[in-house]
Amino acid sequence: RDAQESRGLGDVYKRQAVSTQSTGALFYFASVTVAPSAMPKSRRQETKGQKSQKDESKRKKTPKNTPIAREYTINLHGKILNIAMKKRAPKTVKILKKFAEKTMGTTDVRIASALNNYLWSKGIRHPPNKVRVRLSRRKNDDEDAKEEMYTLVTHVPVASFAGLKATSVDE
Numbered sequence: 001r002d003a004q005e006s007r008g009l010g011d012v013y014k015r016q017a018v019s020t021q022s023t024g025a026l027f028y029f030a031s032v033t034v035a036p037s038a039m040p041k042s043r044r045q046e047t048k049g050q051k052s053q054k055d056e057s058k059r060k061k062t063p064k065n066t067p068i069a070r071e072y073t074i075n076l077h078g079k080i081l082n083i084a085m086k087k088r089a090p091k092t093v094k095i096l097k098k099f100a101e102k103t104m105g106t107t108d109v110r111i112a113s114a115l116n117n118y119l120w121s122k123g124i125r126h127p128p129n130k131v132r133v134r135l136s137r138r139k140n141d142d143e144d145a146k147e148e149m150y151t152l153v154t155h156v157p158v159a160s161f162a163g164l165k166a167t168s169v170d171e
Contacts, residue, residue, distance in 0.1 A: 064105045065149060069136040069169040073161055074099060077129040085125040092119050092127040100151045104137045108150035115155035132156040134169060 062068050079095050080088045093111065096119075100109045119127050136152045158164065 089124045089127045104151040112154040
C-alpha cells in the first residue's frame with residue numbers, strides 16, 4: 001500500500017469481513033477504487049471535443065476541392081464471402097464505389113473500363129480476392145455537374161500484394 005501511495009494514485013481501500021459457516025474463520029477482502037484524476041495520463045479517457053497529441057501527429061487531410069491521387073489495396077474476399085454467387089461481381093463494383101466515395105469525399109465515382117474488366121475477368125461468381133486501385137480526385141469540366149470534383153478509379157496491376165501500403169501518387 002505504501003508503494004502505491006508514493007505513486008500518487010489516490011487509491012481508496014475498503015475491507016470486507018466474510019466468515020465461513022463451517023469453521024467460523026474471518027477472511028478479509030480488499031477492494032480498490034481509483035479516482036479518474038489519479039490515473040496516469042496514458043490510461044485516462046479523453047473527453048469529447050479534446051484532441052490528443054497523437055491525433056495532431058497524423059497526416060493532415062487535403063481539402064475536398066483539390067485534385068489528388070492515391071493507391072490502395074482493397075481486400076474484397078471477406079466482403080463477398082456471404083453474398084450469393086450470381087451477385088458477387090456486381091457487389092465488388094458497389095464495394096469499390098462506396099470505398100472511393102468515402103475515401104475521396106465525392107459522390108460522383110467513375111470506374112475505368114480496365115478495372116471493370118479485371119473485376120469480371122473470372123466471371124460473375126469468382127471475382128478477385130484483392131485488387132490494387134488508384135483513386136484520382138479530378139475537377140469536373142461539365143457545366144451542369146452537381147459537384148466540382150469527381151473520383152476516377154483505375155486498376156493498378158501488381159505481381160504480388162505482399163508489403164503494399166496506401167501511398168500518395170503524383171499524376
